[in-house]
Amino acid sequence: MTHPLLDFPPLTAERFASIERRVAELLSTRQDVVITQGEALLPLEGCIRSCARPGSTALNVVTGPYGTTFGNWLRDCGATVVDLEVPFDTAATAGQVAAALAGRPEIDFVSLVHAEAATGNTNPVAEIGEAVRAHGALFMLDAVASVGAEPLLPDAWGVDLCVIGAQKAMGGPAGVSAVSVSDRAWARFAENPAAPRRSYLSLLDWKERWIDGGRTALLHAPAQLEMLALEACLDRIAAEGLPVVEARHAAAAAATRAGAAAMGLAPYVGRVAEAAPVATTLRVADASLVAAKALAADPAAPLAAGGGALAKEMVRVNHYGRAASLPVVRSALGALAAALGVEAGPALGAADAAWEASPR
């Protein structure tokens, strides 16, 4: 018996290459794109292990939990790491990055997360990219939580390594990811004797055996279901239009923020310009208990208490992918109102008004 998830003909190199081209279009990039066959931590770790080595120095901008992970990988590779930590309820500024780079010509790598789904903040990558370019360091951006939710222009912003995953605002599968790689980054990988080769973490393997070979022979059987799901997700974004998808996320964030304010909840990220469209974080006392009560009221509501120490003080409302919609935002606000024992009406009214007022 055939099964809808089984019995496909093998994914051809041609089809694989066409999906790769479409990811490059989504990112408006002219750089090489490698579609990595695993969740986005795979290319993130692959990029860091390809660049970093003893004797290299990295500036690691930490605006949430992923920055801490990057710092650990960088140190593990023997690099000297300068951590620029900013409070998780704000964004890093270009001025802070420029100041951290000043007087440290040995810094040859900068890692930054664009938007943080875990903490709900987003960083001004265009401006930070200018500071990084002026210094000359290689620039890696984790755009997993921003792609599809807000404008992302790696080439215009001077990003050498732009990592994306499909599982957030793109509404796609979690099991594949991608990275755009500049010529400068390829050159750096190639001259690094410690860069992974003949390894699942190796981006150079894809360069040498797939890209330089004219994209005719895949390195191994690709994750076929995920590749097909990625293609379907690119189709769906193309049908709606990327700017419309991004505007839907902005509207969901505005509606959530307005609804929360109407029930007396302050945003975790105070400044609107620093709040990520992918998820809205809110200051809530006893957040774990409130989230549990909200989920008891509506098990489908897309919310959770913050991770780690934030579990005491923050609730996160996820509104990405198909959940970037007014009904889903309303369900999250309704569940929060039930948990807090307040009337949902004013919050829902404020959310409706903000959604309507948001350009789409």
Ligand SMILES: *Cc1c(COP(=O)(O)O)cnc(C)c1O
């Ligand atoms: C979601 C996300 C990832 C991917 O991590 P998961 O644990 O698979 O969700 C990576 N980076 C950022 C900034 C993210 O928000």
